[in-house]
Amino acid sequence: MAETASKRILVIDDASLVRLYYRDALERAGFEVAEALNGLEALEKLLVFPADLLIVDINMPKMDGLTFLRTLRRQDPAISATPALVISTESGPQDIEATHAAGANFYLAKPLAQDVLVAYVAMLSGAPA
Amino acid sequence: MNEFLAQFLVESRELVEHATDDLLALEQVPDDRARLDSAFRGFHTLKGAAGIVEFTAMGRAVHAAEDLLEAVRSGEQPVTADLVSNCLACLDQVVRWLDAIDAEGALPIDAEAAAARLVARLASPAGPSLADARAASAAEDPDPPWAGRLRADTAGVVGARIAIRYTPSADCFFRGEDPLGLMSRLPGLLALEIRPLQPWPPLEELDPFAANLVIDALSSASSKEVADHLRPVSDQVRIYALRQDDDPVFPDRAAKVLKAQLALLSAPRGQEMAGRWASAGRVAANVLRHLGMEAEAAVIDAALARSLAAGDPAALLAALEATVNAAPAAAPREGGDDPGRIPSSPQDAIARALRVDIDRIDAIVNLTGELTVVKNALGHAAERARQGTDPEGLAQVLKQQHALLDRLTAELQRSVLAIRVLPLGHLFRRFSRPVRELARTLGKTLRLVIEGETTEADKAVVEALFEPLMHVLRNAVGHGVETAEQRRASGKPETAVIQLRGRRQGEHVVVEVADDGRGIDVVDVRRAAAARHLATTEALAALSDDAVVDLIFAPGFSTVGAVTDVSGRGVGMDAVRSAIERLGGRVAVKSRAGEGTTVRFVLPFTVMMTRVMTVEAAGQVFGVPFDAIVETLQLARDGIVAIGAAEAFVLRGRTVPLISLARALDADTTIATPSVANIVVIETGGQLAALEVDRFGERLDVMLKPMDGLLGGTTLVAGTTLLGDGRVLIVLDPLELLQ
Amino acid sequence: MTVKLENGNILLAGICPADDAEPLLRLVLNNRRAIVDWRACDEAHTAVIQILLAAKPELLGPPANPFLNRRIAPLIGDRRSGAHSSD
Numbered sequence: 001m002a003e004t005a006s007k008r009i010l011v012i013d014d015a016s017l018v019r020l021y022y023r024d025a026l027e028r029a030g031f032e033v034a035e036a037l038n039g040l041e042a043l044e045k046l047l048v049f050p051a052d053l054l055i056v057d058i059n060m061p062k063m064d065g066l067t068f069l070r071t072l073r074r075q076d077p078a079i080s081a082t083p084a085l086v087i088s089t090e091s092g093p094q095d096i097e098a099t100h101a102a103g104a105n106f107y108l109a110k111p112l113a114q115d116v117l118v119a120y121v122a123m124l125s126g127a128p129a
Numbered sequence: 130m131n132e133f134l135a136q137f138l139v140e141s142r143e144l145v146e147h148a149t150d151d152l153l154a155l156e157q158v159p160d161d162r163a164r165l166d167s168a169f170r171g172f173h174t175l176k177g178a179a180g181i182v183e184f185t186a187m188g189r190a191v192h193a194a195e196d197l198l199e200a201v202r203s204g205e206q207p208v209t210a211d212l213v214s215n216c217l218a219c220l221d222q223v224v225r226w227l228d229a230i231d232a233e234g235a236l237p238i239d240a241e242a243a244a245a246r247l248v249a250r251l252a253s254p255a256g257p258s259l260a261d262a263r264a265a266s267a268a269e270d271p272d273p274p275w276a277g278r279l280r281a282d283t284a285g286v287v288g289a290r291i292a293i294r295y296t297p298s299a300d301c302f303f304r305g306e307d308p309l310g311l312m313s314r315l316p317g318l319l320a321l322e323i324r325p326l327q328p329w330p331p332l333e334e335l336d337p338f339a340a341n342l343v344i345d346a347l348s349s350a351s352s353k354e355v356a357d358h359l360r361p362v363s364d365q366v367r368i369y370a371l372r373q374d375d376d377p378v379f380p381d382r383a384a385k386v387l388k389a390q391l392a393l394l395s396a397p398r399g400q401e402m403a404g405r406w407a408s409a410g411r412v413a414a415n416v417l418r419h420l421g422m423e424a425e426a427a428v429i430d431a432a433l434a435r436s437l438a439a440g441d442p443a444a445l446l447a448a449l450e451a452t453v454n455a456a457p458a459a460a461p462r463e464g465g466d467d468p469g470r471i472p473s474s475p476q477d478a479i480a481r482a483l484r485v486d487i488d489r490i491d492a493i494v495n496l497t498g499e500l501t502v503v504k505n506a507l508g509h510a511a512e513r514a515r516q517g518t519d520p521e522g523l524a525q526v527l528k529q530q531h532a533l534l535d536r537l538t539a540e541l542q543r544s545v546l547a548i549r550v551l552p553l554g555h556l557f558r559r560f561s562r563p564v565r566e567l568a569r570t571l572g573k574t575l576r577l578v579i580e581g582e583t584t585e586a587d588k589a590v591v592e593a594l595f596e597p598l599m600h601v602l603r604n605a606v607g608h609g610v611e612t613a614e615q616r617r618a619s620g621k622p623e624t625a626v627i628q629l630r631g632r633r634q635g636e637h638v639v640v641e642v643a644d645d646g647r648g649i650d651v652v653d654v655r656r657a658a659a660a661r662h663l664a665t666t667e668a669l670a671a672l673s674d675d676a677v678v679d680l681i682f683a684p685g686f687s688t689v690g691a692v693t694d695v696s697g698r699g700v701g702m703d704a705v706r707s708a709i710e711r712l713g714g715r716v717a718v719k720s721r722a723g724e725g726t727t728v729r730f731v732l733p734f735t736v737m738m739t740r741v742m743t744v745e746a747a748g749q750v751f752g753v754p755f756d757a758i759v760e761t762l763q764l765a766r767d768g769i770v771a772i773g774a775a776e777a778f779v780l781r782g783r784t785v786p787l788i789s790l791a792r793a794l795d796a797d798t799t800i801a802t803p804s805v806a807n808i809v810v811i812e813t814g815g816q817l818a819a820l821e822v823d824r825f826g827e828r829l830d831v832m833l834k835p836m837d838g839l840l841g842g843t844t845l846v847a848g849t850t851l852l853g854d855g856r857v858l859i860v861l862d863p864l865e866l867l868q
Numbered sequence: 869m870t871v872k873l874e875n876g877n878i879l880l881a882g883i884c885p886a887d888d889a890e891p892l893l894r895l896v897l898n899n900r901r902a903i904v905d906w907r908a909c910d911e912a913h914t915a916v917i918q919i920l921l922a923a924k925p926e927l928l929g930p931p932a933n934p935f936l937n938r939r940i941a942p943l944i945g946d947r948r949s950g951a952h953s954s955d
Contacts, residue, residue, distance in 0.1 A: 017235070018233075018234075024238045072404065073403075077404075080407065080408070081403075082408060082411075083411050106412070111234060111236050112183065113236065122419055124416070126411075302913075309914040313939070322943075337889035340914065340918065
């Protein structure tokens with residue numbers, strides 16, 4: 001594998017327990033983790049933390065997940081192509097369609113077991129198996 | 130929380146409850162096959178449910194318990210107290226996880242570790258071996274031994290996804306089942322092994338009508354197809370999704386992700402297109418790199434570059450499609466993560482969350498009909514009044530209709546409350562585990578016998594009874610029941626019995642906790658009461674034995690340290706009594722030294738809860754019905770105007786009369802009035818009014834006696850109740866207040 | 869008749885239901901050296917197969933039914949059946 005540096009994951013969710021849960025699982029699996037409470041913060045964070053993958057919640061104050069994704073995809077090429085994984089409680093087919101339409105690369109439903117999270121994050125960020 | 134998850138929680142909790150019952154019953158009667166099978170099915174279904182929500186930690190833990198029970202079913206393991214405890218521990222953990230999901234929508238962080246510990250504990254009932262615990266937490270579960278062996282035996286078989294162990298029950302032929310016939314038609318059958326369950330007896334002794342086989346098989350079909358096929362015999366079958374060591378070209382997850390990128394590339398164009406395509410390309414390349422397919426990843430990178438340059442996703446789309454379709458195993462596949470469940474068919478569905486008797490709804494519907502009739506009659510009467518005809522007759526009609534209305538509203542209230550009733554069984558069952566655990570901890574041998582589970586009581590009463598009953602039961606186990614040696618010495622049967630009984634008695638519900646333990650020694654209580662100065666020695670001497678025993682409810686009694694050993698029961702009994710009286714009931718104790726003790730609760734069958742806001746005035750606490758409150762505010766004294774003998778102030782353009790609660794109740798008004806008034810604005814009958822109080826309190830749900838208080842009263846007071854700190858709360862009737 | 873004794877062989881023919889298990893067992897017990905000829909057997913209930921698995925008689929095959937041939941015959945040690953097809 002060419003890449004030896006850790007993959008960088010930005011977790012965007014307004015619930016501190018959820019962020020902690022992901023951070024715990026991902027750091028133990030060797031990822032570098034940063035956090036943001038909502039879409040606005042995330043956009044700011046991305047300016048200083050080039051992420052290999054974003055984990056996005058849908059229901060957030062100030063800027064919800066879908067708005068964030070649409071905004072993200074319109075940015076500078078440096079940021080706009082960042083892979084984005086949506087993890088949310090809304091799980092109807094329209095919800096999934098909506099997240100893809102907004103520009104998410106993949107969707108997973110809560111609750112999510114840690115091993116499943118790590119497996120998908122590894123794949124989506126291109127980390128070695 | 131989505132509906133699906135809510136349903137999962139409800140069903141899982143019910144499954145846990147049933148499984149707990151089964152395990153406890155099994156412990157009492159270890160060869161009760163029906164209970165064993167039921168417990169096994171319970172864990173099995175829980176595992177399936179966990180699989181649906183991808184709650185793999187829970188699935189793993191429950192699976193281990195299921196394996197353990199399977200071992201019992203096949204005779205490899207006996208039912209022991211330890212085994213039952215371990216299975217119960219598993220259920221405890223499941224409940225904790227369910228609570229976490231309920232509260233946070235996600236698993237707790239240590240779910241995997243907790244599951245690993247459970248698996249280790251359940252695998253070796255004698256105690257977890259460190260090696261097992263480490264191995265379990267380090268890697269994913271290995272295949273169960275029989276599946277591993279099957280795989281090894283059929284090493285040349287490629288494409289096996291599911292392993293099946295089918296143990297037909299001995300009497301299956303009589304049910305018309307043909308196990309091998311069923312297996313012959315199994316979708317994707319790759320390999321089959323058949324062994325005798327018990328070693329074959331000599332041929333002369335062979336029973337041709339009894340099935341004695343264990344059938345192991347491998348299938349390349351999806352677990353859903355296999356499960357559907359084997360549904361008719363699901364209780365005799367274990368299905369296991371094999372760990373895929375040598376995956377086909379794309380493991381399921383990778384395939385799913387790649388397909389999702391295709392969808393992104395085909396999405397309608399917009400301003401975000403470049404970002405979208407680029408991210409899709411990046412993800413696809415990432416997935417391929419993750420799988421070690423460097424060359425393919427490079428192809429995707431190149432195609433992405435071409436697409437971006439051309440402003441057209443076509444190149445990338447083509448390259449991605451080519452990659453995805455290159456794998457022959459691109460045929461639709463199931464998620465490989467599911468731990469091999471048989472989904473329960475509709476008739477297995479466990480009871481729903483809310484159960485309302487249709488008849489009770491109908492009763493209410495009928496009442497609304499009758500109320501309409503009364504309404505119409507009153508309308509007529511009003512018309513007659515307007516015309517001024519026959520005032521005597523009119524008075525008669527009004528009196529009649531009023532009586533009718535009185536009856537109907539009473540019935541309506543009863544009917545509504547009837548929907549709120551729950552069988553006491555719900556409550557009683559919650560004590561089985563704690564009593565068992567406590568008995569084990571204290572080394573006491575006892576049996577909890579439950580009677581009258583179908584007796585119903587108002588939901589509020591049932592829920593409020595939990596703490597007091599728990600308390601009393603703890604006392605019974607801790608102090609009432611003697612040790613086995615003590616019982617033997619006094620000629621009693623070794624196993625003590627605690628009865629938890631419920632029955633309906635007229636307008637009341639009676640719940641009793643009766644033990645056959647050492648009873649309360651009246652002499653000791655008298656002595657202790659005297660020592661605590663609860664009464665003079667002469668007064669005590671004058672009390673009957675029963676009255677003396679009742680002293681254990683006295684507040685002073687329970688706070689004394691030394692006394693607790695003597696009566697034991699004294700601890701917290703005053704709290705129990707005030708809790709019960711708050712419910713509108715009463716509690717009493719009957720006891721005979723050496724023979725046992727019975728604690729008896731008498732509670733009203735119907736109660737009505739009123740939500741009030743508490744306020745203080747002149748040192749007294751009052752409750753103002755919440756529904757009547759418009760708002761609370763603080764007003765400077767100069768905003769209050771005197772109008773004759775009364776007072777008022779202006780609120781948003783309206784003049785609101787103000788009553789000082791303290792003065793209204795003829796309290797001491799010589800205390801100086803504060804410069805800022807605390808005001809509660811209430812509205813009743815369309816009118817606004819306000820109360821001045823000394824202090825605002827909190828929101829409280831209180832029980833009032835039904836009917837007489839609220840509807841019949843003409844006094845200021847709607848009712849009273851006891852607060853937790855022992856003070857009396859007077860609930861006001863706002864309508865009367867305004868007169 | 870789906871199970872009967874013929875020329876010293878025990879014959880299993882057509883579709884053999886669960887009820888055949890007992891007669892088959894009796895025949896096998898009384899004719900220990902008899903060969904079980906199941907070439908014409910189209911189907912056999914588990915109860916019948918169970919007798920064969922327990923008694924392991926000498927078989928004359930291959931049985932008409934492919935499932936019996938491929939999956940069951942090898943377990944009884946059918947030496948005279950047709951060639952096994954590979955999986």
